[in-house]
Amino acid sequence: MNKSHTILYLDGVSVSFDGFRAINNLSLVLDKGEMRAIIGPNGAGKTTMMDIVTGKTRPDEGEVFFDGQIDLTRHDEAEIAMMGIGRKFQKPTVFENHTIEENLMLALKGPRSIFPALLHRRSTAEARQIDDILGIIRLGDKRDQLAANLSHGQKQWLEIGMLLAQDPKLLLVDEPVAGMTDAETEETARLLKEIARDHSVIVVEHDMHFVRELGVKVTCLHEGSVLSEGTLDFVSADERVVEVYLGR
Amino acid sequence: MITGRFFAAGADRRIAITILILLAVAVIVPLLNLAVSPTRAFYVPSYIVALTGKYLCYALLALALDLVWGYCGILSLGHGAFFALGGYAMGMYLMRQIGARGVYGNPILPDFMVFLNYKELPWFWYGFDHFWFAGLMVLTVPGLLAFVFGWFAFRSRVTGVYLSIITQAMTYALLLAFFRNDMGFGGNNGLTDFKDILGFNVQADATRSALFAASAVTLALAVFVTWATVGSKYGKLLMAVRDAESRTRFLGWRAENVKLFAFTVSAVMAGIAGALYVPQVGIINPGEFEPSNSIEVVIWAAVGGRGTIVGPIIGALLVNAGKSWFTGVLPEFWLFALGGLFVAVTLLLPKGIVGMWDSWRGNAKALRAASLAEEAGTDPVAPPPQKIVRSAATKPGDWSSSSPEPQPAE
Numbered sequence: 225m226n227k228s229h230t231i232l233y234l235d236g237v238s239v240s241f242d243g244f245r246a247i248n249n250l251s252l253v254l255d256k257g258e259m260r261a262i263i264g265p266n267g268a269g270k271t272t273m274m275d276i277v278t279g280k281t282r283p284d285e286g287e288v289f290f291d292g293q294i295d296l297t298r299h300d301e302a303e304i305a306m307m308g309i310g311r312k313f314q315k316p317t318v319f320e321n322h323t324i325e326e327n328l329m330l331a332l333k334g335p336r337s338i339f340p341a342l343l344h345r346r347s348t349a350e351a352r353q354i355d356d357i358l359g360i361i362r363l364g365d366k367r368d369q370l371a372a373n374l375s376h377g378q379k380q381w382l383e384i385g386m387l388l389a390q391d392p393k394l395l396l397v398d399e400p401v402a403g404m405t406d407a408e409t410e411e412t413a414r415l416l417k418e419i420a421r422d423h424s425v426i427v428v429e430h431d432m433h434f435v436r437e438l439g440v441k442v443t444c445l446h447e448g449s450v451l452s453e454g455t456l457d458f459v460s461a462d463e464r465v466v467e468v469y470l471g472r
Numbered sequence: 473m474i475t476g477r478f479f480a481a482g483a484d485r486r487i488a489i490t491i492l493i494l495l496a497v498a499v500i501v502p503l504l505n506l507a508v509s510p511t512r513a514f515y516v517p518s519y520i521v522a523l524t525g526k527y528l529c530y531a532l533l534a535l536a537l538d539l540v541w542g543y544c545g546i547l548s549l550g551h552g553a554f555f556a557l558g559g560y561a562m563g564m565y566l567m568r569q570i571g572a573r574g575v576y577g578n579p580i581l582p583d584f585m586v587f588l589n590y591k592e593l594p595w596f597w598y599g600f601d602h603f604w605f606a607g608l609m610v611l612t613v614p615g616l617l618a619f620v621f622g623w624f625a626f627r628s629r630v631t632g633v634y635l636s637i638i639t640q641a642m643t644y645a646l647l648l649a650f651f652r653n654d655m656g657f658g659g660n661n662g663l664t665d666f667k668d669i670l671g672f673n674v675q676a677d678a679t680r681s682a683l684f685a686a687s688a689v690t691l692a693l694a695v696f697v698t699w700a701t702v703g704s705k706y707g708k709l710l711m712a713v714r715d716a717e718s719r720t721r722f723l724g725w726r727a728e729n730v731k732l733f734a735f736t737v738s739a740v741m742a743g744i745a746g747a748l749y750v751p752q753v754g755i756i757n758p759g760e761f762e763p764s765n766s767i768e769v770v771i772w773a774a775v776g777g778r779g780t781i782v783g784p785i786i787g788a789l790l791v792n793a794g795k796s797w798f799t800g801v802l803p804e805f806w807l808f809a810l811g812g813l814f815v816a817v818t819l820l821l822p823k824g825i826v827g828m829w830d831s832w833r834g835n836a837k838a839l840r841a842a843s844l845a846e847e848a849g850t851d852p853v854a855p856p857p858q859k860i861v862r863s864a865a866t867k868p869g870d871w872s873s874s875s876p877e878p879q880p881a882e
């Protein structure tokens with residue numbers, strides 16, 4: 225298969241933990257600029273798939289390519305992040321002892337070595353970028369507060385804001401609306417659609433309401449491989465999918 | 473009262489006050505020792521100068537540990553090793569200054585080498601007759617060891633208790649090595665009987681005062697450097713690695729390099745502390761590598777409050793003053809007292825003296841604000857109500873199994 229127009233290309237990927245196959249011969253292709261929703265019951269391997277793409281977990285076998293030609297299995301987390309893959313964790317992970325603004329500053333695209341960080345002075349361009357992102361994630365009035373004081377939903381947004389600051393080509397977003405109110409969920413869907421205009425995005429989410437809101441192609445994972453793929457209506461009409469969710 | 477204002481001040485003002493106090497002490501104590509007659513009330517006896525000078529070196533060591541433990545979560549149980557290595561480098565210089573005045577009168581070989589039948593000076597003693605060279609070694613030997621050690625440890629992602637254990641093993645290994653006579657560092661007895669430093673008699677009051685002042689000024693400088701480091705973007709990153717290491721990696725930072733830099737800087741600071749310590753106490757021996765020494769440093773930092781810069785300094789001064797008093801009165805109980813202190817601090821003052829003070833102040837402030845607001849008829853403490861309502865799953869079935877609680881997986 226031709227990978228040249230893909231942003232992410234997984235083929236025949238498997239990984240086992242102590243003999244348990246968390247990912248089993250998984251193949252998944254994401255085109256450049258595409259947004260994809262991934263659904264699947266707990267333990268289907270959604271988070272593990274992101275671990276593989278971001279270099280946290282090495283696959284036992286299979287190919288993982290980014291941007292058509294970069295073999296991700298040869299790189300570690302920091303290198304992969306610098307190539308342009310950003311990730312939001314399932315459990316919102318922000319720097320709790322730093323302010324919202326400092327969280328964004330650490331995420332902001334730029335050199336990642338020690339000495340520039342020691343001597344760093346914030347430029348007006350950076351301040352403007354941070355202001356922009358604070359506006360997008362609606363946390364402008366809390367910029368000087370510690371991230372620890374944010375609600376669960378606000379932490380999710382801050383983490384998405386950190387992804388934006390990183391300015392990656394591909395965003396992997398793991399369960400972004402867990403713990404959000406209905407209004408926040410809708411707002412998040414709007415935000416992700418906005419982001420998807422100039423980024424490739426993979427969103428993992430259980431919330432069907434939210435997935436419908438996104439209105440994109442859906443992949444259902446089960447036991448580490450693709451069970452069904454297509455529009456949400458197609459996938460949710462698929463008998464195997466219904467069985468996986470309801471059957472047991 | 474000055475102490476009250478000192479504690480009450482914001483973090484930055486507290487740093488400034490600390491630096492000013494240290495600089496003032498560096499001038500005043502030597503003056504009160506040298507320029508005031510011993511019969512006057514303000515006279516500071518020489519033994520007090522030497523004793524407090526020693527405490528200042530310990531405070532510098534505690535500050536060094538705070539940089540890695542307090543700000544990066546690396547609990548090093550081997551910082552005594554860096555301190556001792558800096559001390560040995562200084563001790564080697566002091567040994568070579570003795571020259572022909574030793575018991576055996578050998579102009580080149582220190583007494584212990586003559587005694588052990590060394591024919592010539594081992595190569596690693598070359599250059600130590602120059603102060604600048606010894607000074608360079610004070611910085612590079614601990615720094616290099618920390619760099620190499622950290623390079624392997626952080627790259628292989630050794631963290632937490634395993635890292636603590638290998639730092640402890642490192643200092644223990646050095647202890648055993650330095651005990652050996654054929655290592656060429658004086659074995660069991662270490663290095664002692666020093667005569668001069670930079671041409672001045674190490675025993676003279678003026679020299680002791682100068683060493684005291686040097687220790688106070690160095691500590692002030694270290695406070696400034698640590699404060700500037702911790703306040704920089706790198707410092708924010710250091711704390712970010714402490715709190716959420718994997719998050720920093722997925723943002724593209726090399727967490728191992730972040731740690732390695734702090735660990736190396738910290739080891740250099742510890743080495744400088746050791747180098748200032750040795751001429752003031754007049755001896756360096758392998759006992760400084762004792763694992764228990766490194767653990768004591770951790771207790772100082774914990775008592776004062778880790779991650780606060782000023783806390784470990786206060787902790788080192790208080791605990792060591794207590795130790796001097798205790799070992800005078802009840803010497804056999806000191807270790808029990810120290811252990812008890814550690815348990816008490818861990819249970820009752822988890823943030824140490826300075827940390828407790830800060831949160832107490834913070835609470836008092838919040839309470840005051842609340843009572844003020846209550847008078848005004850508003851309630852600033854209660855957050856706006858935040859309902860968490862899950863959207864009901866639509867099709868197929870109720871498969872919305874995500875919960876609002878944070879999940880253990882990442």
Ligand SMILES: Nc1ncnc2c1ncn2[C@@H]1O[C@H](COP(=O)(O)OP(=O)(O)O)[C@@H](O)[C@H]1O
Binds near residue numbers: 241264270271
């Ligand atoms: N590091 C690991 N060690 C052992 N088992 C793991 C590890 N990571 C994931 N698993 C297992 O792999 C399976 C898939 O997990 P995960 O990818 O988190 O599922 P999902 O995100 O789809 O809910 C689960 O059964 C989980 O227990």
Ligand SMILES: [Mg+2]
Binds near residue numbers: 270271272314881
């Ligand atoms: Mg998951």
